Amino acid sequence: MSPADPAPGTSPEKEAQNAGTAALKGLLSPVSGALTIGRILAALSAVLSVVPYVALVKIGEILLRASATGGGVDGLAVRHWLVLLIGTFSARLLIYFAALTVTHVADVRLGHLIRGDLVTRLAKVPLSWFTATNSGRVRKALQDDITTVHQLIAHQPVEGTNAVAMPLALMAYAFVIDWRLGLLSIATVPLYLVSNLVMLRGMGEKTVEMDRRLSDVSARMVEFVTGITVVKAFGQVGRARSRYQKAADDFYSFYLAWCRPMIRMAALGQSTLAVPLILLVNLGGGAWLVRHGHVSVADVTGTALIALLVPFAVEVGMNSLWSHQLAGQAALRLSTLLGTPTLQDAREDHVTHGTTSIPGNHNVVFDHVTFAYDGSDTPAVDDATFTLREDTVTALVGPSGSGKSTIATLLARFTDPDSGSVTMGGIPVSDIPELYSHVGFVLQDPQLLGISIRDNIALGRPDATDTQIRDAARAAHILTEIEALPHGLDTVLGADTGLSGGQAQRIAIARALLVDAPVLILDEATALTDPESQHEIQQALSTLVHGRTVLLIAHRPEVITGVDQTVLIDDGRVIATGDHESMLSHPGYARLWNAAQTGHSEGSQQCTSL
Incomplete structure (x- = not known):
């Protein structure tokens, strides 16, 4: 040993x-x-x-x-x-x-x-x-x-x-x-040392346990505070608070049981x-x-x-x-x-071997891709195979939790597959240096930073000129609203102003337009926005997807019908592939289509009544 x-x-x-x-x-x-x-x-x-x-x-x-x-x-x-x-x-x-x-x-x-x-x-x-x-x-x-x-x-x-x-x-x-x-x-001194030897017995283990319990209290507090909106909306305040209260009470009981005899012994030792x-x-x-x-x-x-x-x-x-x-x-x-495990950096590999791996085209191929999250025995993506043809839009559809977003993140290389490969122009995405100059994405959460709007738009292209930034904002249908802010493009998010979900999403679209990546991932880009913003965002997205290879995750019927290819996903597997008309004969797709139409119709009636 x-x-x-x-x-x-x-x-x-x-x-x-x-x-x-x-x-x-x-x-x-x-x-x-x-x-x-x-x-x-x-x-x-x-x-x-x-x-x-x-x-x-x-x-x-x-x-x-x-x-x-x-x-x-x-x-x-x-x-x-x-x-x-x-x-x-x-x-x-x-x-x-x-x-x-x-x-x-x-x-x-x-x-x-x-x-x-x-x-x-x-x-x-x-x-x-x-x-x-x-x-x-x-x-x-x-x-x-x-x-x-x-x-x-x-x-x-x-x-x-x-x-x-x-x-x-x-x-x-x-x-x-x-x-x-x-x-x-x-x-x-000997009297003091004896009292401290008794007091400090097991100190190392107790300190570790104290640190662990404090971390648990902190985690429960963060869970309670960050989720307070949802918790209150569903009437679960008492339940969520009870988890935090239990963690705090457990720490209190542990700390009191540990410190009470220590305080007595410490007082005796200090008196000497x-x-x-x-x-x-x-x-x-x-x-x-x-x-x-x-x-x-x-x-x-x-x-x-x-x-x-x-x-x-x-x-x-x-x-x-x-x-x-x-x-x-x-x-x-x-x-x-x-010691956190890292992804292999393609740039380091190229420096070492003196090679370059720049894709000649932007056809994206998922070839028998399997991936499971750490600690899970069930694959989130299971032997998925399909192709995104260059300059076309492919929609991933499927029930919630079927693995659509996970597939999209594998293309963006948020992580690498456990087996199989994701290639662009015949080259594995893991071998492409500066991958994000080839792949852009607009997600549900636009992830804007607490910096100026100008810097947020130019985040992926910091050398962009002011004219290029304005052109991207104009194409994203957000420039007029930016210019109406206190300091225009120099307005600092969070300090000078806040933005609505639709405004934040259009700034993210402007950022993607400025990067001008030939492959684009859209993951429910309008899911968290209000109906008034969706029209503006849809116009911006129409500009963004033009001439690009697009992987789209969406549930809205009018979006699904306009794509070049639809891929049906269920439990991480590719169930069917084809255009909208041919896919309607598949029972799984037909069920999703009918549910989406019903939900869309009800939403439209609700908006009309408002």
């Missing part, structure tokens, strides 16, 4: 803790040298911290000696020790500052590397990967997890090393002064490091030693001051331990994202 393999009987939380530790080690490897330098400088700073205490003790001895003998104070000796005290204290601060500078630079460098690697990785993952859940994971990684790791990189190496090295160096000096005073300076108790032990014991002539008052004062540093060192050490636990899970999530 390798060290990375979990031991038999290991709990899932312990496995997650071990995995987090390994992930953190791998994540920090690019800056491990800088962190080592930071620790060395922190240790040097800690050693120098002893000198001011030595100087204080020496100065105290000189002053006490002068007071006892009635003679003058040795000013030269006092000046010597003061210069040494100030010099070493200043040097210690400078070295400590240098150590923090090294680790903060390392933190900035690592954050830059992680973000760069994430951008590079996520640019190559299948577009179908970007669900709401995975997008939330990316946001958490880029914002929360990198911030969590920041504490471990920028502060913990220096502060943690200093918290250990400085008390050890000072305690060593306390023992040099007098071994009895040295024992007094750490007299309460209370300043009054430390002073009582050190000054009381020191006074007894002074009375019996074993040590001087200056010795007792110096070791008492050293003993007061123990609570600070313990607090920093505990914070460092907690930061390490949290950073381990953050590093595990970051490493998981950085």
Whole structure:
């Protein structure tokens, strides 16, 4: 069994803790040298911290000696020790500052590397990967997890090393002064360590479980908030809220059961490091030693001051331990994202082999294509075979959930098929560099960004001129409405204005027109728009599809009848292919056609009544 393999009987939380530790080690490897330098400088700073205490003790001895003998104070000796005290204290601060500078630079460098690697990785993952859940994971990684790791990189190496090295160096000096005073300076520490060993038992596993439960609460909250419109519309507020409430209550019960005994034990442990108790032990014991002539008052004062540093060192050490636990899970999530499977980049393959794969025509062929989503045993697309002839419109029809949209995303290469191939001009789409200069798409959700309308239209062609952008908007029947906005094309979506669904869809159409891709995917482009917008969108689509190879997913009867070819899909399989008239003899298609006509007729009557 390798060290990375979990031991038999290991709990899932312990496995997650071990995995987090390994992930953190791998994540920090690019800056491990800088962190080592930071620790060395922190240790040097800690050693120098002893000198001011030595100087204080020496100065105290000189002053006490002068007071006892009635003679003058040795000013030269006092000046010597003061210069040494100030010099070493200043040097210690400078070295400590240098150590923090090294680790903060390392933190900035690592954050830059992680973000760069994430951008590079996520640019190559299948577009179908970007669900709401995975997008939330990316946001958490880029914002929360990198911030969590920041504490471990920028502060913990220096502060943690200093918290250990400085008390050890000072305690060593306390023992040099007098071994009895040295024992007094750490007299309460064993009691604190025992209480903490009891308190921290199972801390790693509990931290992992806490992180998991918090993630569950967050997921339920997002589910409740983002779906509130649908939830209220169907009267399911109580049910949706109950799932969030249950997750929150479960976390509360877990956290209370974990923390209540910890708080009691922590209070007991902290009381052993209370300043009054430390002073009582050190000054009381020191006074007894002074009375019996074993040590001087200056010795007792110096070791008492050293003993007061123990609570600070313990607090920093505990914070460092907690930061390490949290950073381990953050590093595990970051490493998981950085290991997300990617699609083979055709451009890299061409650079490696010195080949080009530019399609000579735009006939699209689905050849025995099969695809199943991760975790599903049932294919979403099952041995699908059909052809999109160049400069024709093909409609995919079928019941909801039959696999139509999945087929369309395979052409757009949101993901790759498990078997079979999707080719354009005889070349697999996976081998075509700059695929989206050949394939454009307008989906139900137009996915506009919070940038200017000009930049949204030019998203796929950033070098487009203002004239070209306006021409595309005019062809999409949206230019007049854009010019009526506060800042025209420079209007920033979400900040300056919002758009109706029909307006957003026509901007997406303008974007597709500007890219001018010869193959086009239309997935229910008018499904989520109001009836008033559908006419404008239909006119824009008529301009968009002209002279292109089009794959259309739609249910409206008048759209289906006007296409060159119809492909009937059911359970991911191609059931029938042909034009509208020939397909009417197929019972499955006839059933869909009749249902679509009925729904369209009822919708028209409803619009008329309104």
